[in-house]
Amino acid sequence: GNRRFVAELGRNGELSSESRRRSLATRQQPFAIILGCSDSRVPAELIFDQGLGDLFVIRVAGNIVAPSQIDSVEFSAVLHRARLVVVLGHTQCGAILSTIEALNQPADDQARKLRSIVDRVRPSVEMLMETEVGKNRDELIRHSVRNNIRMSVNQLRRGSAALEHLIEHEGLRVVGAEYSLETGVVEFFNY
Numbered sequence: 001g002n003r004r005f006v007a008e009l010g011r012n013g014e015l016s017s018e019s020r021r022r023s024l025a026t027r028q029q030p031f032a033i034i035l036g037c038s039d040s041r042v043p044a045e046l047i048f049d050q051g052l053g054d055l056f057v058i059r060v061a062g063n064i065v066a067p068s069q070i071d072s073v074e075f076s077a078v079l080h081r082a083r084l085v086v087v088l089g090h091t092q093c094g095a096i097l098s099t100i101e102a103l104n105q106p107a108d109d110q111a112r113k114l115r116s117i118v119d120r121v122r123p124s125v126e127m128l129m130e131t132e133v134g135k136n137r138d139e140l141i142r143h144s145v146r147n148n149i150r151m152s153v154n155q156l157r158r159g160s161a162a163l164e165h166l167i168e169h170e171g172l173r174v175v176g177a178e179y180s181l182e183t184g185v186v187e188f189f190n191y
Helices: 002-006 018-023 067-079 094-104 112-129 137-158 161-169
Strands: 032-036 055-059 084-090 173-179 186-189
Touching (some): 032 067, 055 067, 067 137, 067 161, 094 112, 094 137, 112 137, 137 161, 137 173
Parallel strands (some): 032 055, 084 173
Antiparallel strands (some): 173 186
């Protein structure tokens, strides 16, 4: 679907037709769960060229993993039997940029809700700031986005007994991916 999106060959009209809406009115069976960033430039259904009922999408700033996101992933994996979870980050993520800014110039008056996002992203960025990567802002951003995706994948894989069981015994896969705002291409990671 992402290849169709990048090539501007989308099937979106047929994926949201009246007959499709009616067929989904009483049931859904998404084939994948997407835990993605709430950034307005990263709508999972569009970038994967999917329609109504195809994806169970959870969006939160910085594609962070908190108890409600774990619960939502469990909900769809158990109830809808979706067997693929994609943690979808993206280039130039505002949550990453805000975290880097907060680590460079901590502010006591930072909004409480922003601080809660920054605090969840912080471990992904903080460890890189002490390395060579931390000396180059563009590299720090790029590596922090990917590190944040990796950490979210690991939290989902190990943060829930139900998800661990589904991974071990029922074929649930949890993978990471990064969407490029510049090219529209999604790159999947093997970790």
